[in-house]
Amino acid sequence: MFVLADLEGHILSDTKRGVARVEEIEIVRLVMKSSMNPYRPNIDTHETADVIPSLVHLIRECWSEAPRHRPNMKKVKSLLASMQRGKKLNLMDHVMNTLENYASSLEAEVEERMKELVAEKKKSDTLLYRMLPKQVADKLKAGQPIEPESYDNVTIFFSDVVSFTTLASKCTPMQLDYWIFFRLIS
Template identity: 60%
Template sequence: MESSSDYLWLAPEHIRDTSLAPTKEGDIYSFAIVCSEVITKKSAWDLENQDYDLDELVYKIKRGGRSPIRPQLETEDEHNSSLSLLVKDCWSEEVEMRPSCDQVKSLIKSMNHNKSSNLMDHVFNVLEQYASNLEDEVQARMKELTEEKKKSDILLYRMLPKQVAERLKMGQPVEPETFDCVTLFFSDVVSFTTLASRCTPLQVVNLLNDLYTLFDAIIDEHDVYKVETIGDGYLCVSGLPHRNGNEHAKEIAEMSFELLRAIGTFRIPHLPNEKINIRVGLHTGSVVTGVVGMTMPRYCLFGDAVNTASRMESNGKPGRVHISTDTMKFLTEVIGGYKTELRGEVIVKGKGALETHWLLTPEEQQQIFVE
């Protein structure tokens, strides 16, 4: 024998004594093992689904005993059921109890009294049925694969813009792209560090998950792309990856209003009396986009506009929308219909003194009107 796997079809008596000359009874045993493969449509002994390895199996076959180990034969087919009984006789541990070749041929003919008496015809019929079942199984697996692919694509499209993801999937490079005019949104939870100190790590995770789920639902209603979240910071942009003319400032402004309304009703489960508040900063300008990294690629924004939007947020006030002069001009002059309030000059890190404005929410406008 060249390897242990060759013992899978060898009769026990030949495994115990490898010097024993081949016998007809040993061939009948080997025939039974081959038939078991045809009946079960699995490899000999179906080792892939067993708790024991090859060497352990060979040891158990060699050991024999009153209840020797044999392949499992499970079949609901009446024809194969008769064949199974014959197979069990053929692999009997007692050599003299195994049927002869003539007896096997006679029994197989009796199983096929209304069909072809050729053993190979029966084998081919079984294999044909197996091929048909295999085709159905392949189709079922392909359907499952397609469904799983859809799920992975949905997840991928949430992490990267669809056109970027498609190019990466095809192994194509994603070239940096310049967008001359977009509006960026930055938000940050006020006093988040203090709030987090009153929570367990799990509660912090659940808090941010609930908060960002709320934000994501609102973003989905606007032509806005979520870039990333860093801790309690939230960055999104309108005007890319799909250019939308001058609508980007309007989309971000309306989204900001909805977020502030939603945050007013947001409650922390484990701190029911605590209210969440956010600062919001907006800026309109040009950016360059690109995909950074290979193992975990990220769609990133670059440019001074990103820094300015971040400064608008960090220099803002809770519950208010702090905007740059560029965004103010877009909302009041290009689009129209929005009200702003001059804040005056603000010392911005890395920028010096900048004139900034408050974007008035509909509620703030109503309050001014009443007063």
Template identity: 60%
Template sequence: MVSEPLRPSICGSDLQDVPPTMLHLIRDCWSEKPEERPKMETVRGVLKAMHHGGNLMDHVFTMVEEYANNLEGEIEIRTRELVEEKKKSDILLNRMLPKQVAEKLKLGQSVSPESFESVTVFFSDVVKFTNLASRCTPLQVVNLLNDLYTMFDTIIDEHNVYKVETIGDGYLCVSGLPHRNGNEHARDIAEMSFSFLKNLETFRPVVAGVVGLSMPRYCLFGDTVNTASRMESNGKPGRIHISAETNRYLTEIIGGYRTESRGEVIIKVSLYNKGY
């Protein structure tokens, strides 16, 4: 169903005293297509030609023109501000959630839980962090973690790895989700781990910053996460501890990596996993 535009009739005996030029001008101004409507300068020029000399209408149109120009400028400023705020919101949302998930949420789409068959999960923590924190002021602890996590975040940007969360001195990230990357997830985590160790050699614990978030997170669940957590808790300081499955990916499927067996690690009660 198409509705007719609401326009008053400008034909009839009541308009016989109206100059044809004025009728044409009115029809042009009422055009359904904005690009076909005359600009304010054109309207003013036509009216001036019809009414020689300055009069009240000139003053009225001058005021209307100034108002229109000011309004356009104000709209432009507000539009720029809106674009900037949207950029800030997008940056914040992309820090909280994977880009693919954030885009769906912005479109109002629901994000259903998804199962990933092959990923590599990374856990790390600061050795004897509790003892270290007890000897430092709260601000020193915050500065230490900020410096550490800023370095980690910079390194992660160079690899196909997604940072899931930080809890205290614990750092959790994963490769192979939400973007599947075949068998490359083991290599990505391994290379990232080497970069972590290399940069920790020059690590210094004093910078200013803010650590701590209160926001929704993209969470991981499953035995793979539990296995990674046990590998981290049973690891040695300054060493990269991996499971038997990750070792198989690095040495047999991908190749080019040398590992050393560490024996069996307790994953659950009465359940052991060989570590490297």
């Protein structure tokens, strides 16, 4: 809220009265140092007609030491928007609106992509469990090595050989078995 008073430009600042402005670092130091009587900038509403009383009231509400008496961000935004009705938006308002729109669209995009990811994972799991025995599929998903097993009706071969798919597509299962056998004995 310290920044709000400065950004809005509706409140008479110390520099307009000829008083030296307190530097931002000094404000932080004063806020950190004070405990019983916290530091608050002086907002003099009687010296100018440019001051919006509802803005001053909002700033003072935000400075309340009791958190339950402070307005939440939704209320602050709503009150600020109502104070600016009919006035031209400033750069800060435009940036805030752009960031809010970007954040909400980004959240929607992430949620949509997560749904797509979950759907694709279900599809790949279903395909994997249709093609392979459950214990083999579980080991593949866990990243564990799969020991060769012999079956009467089928041969399952896992390999990291470059272009193996091309090679395997040109061979029959028995040719693969012979190829492995001849490779072992040579």
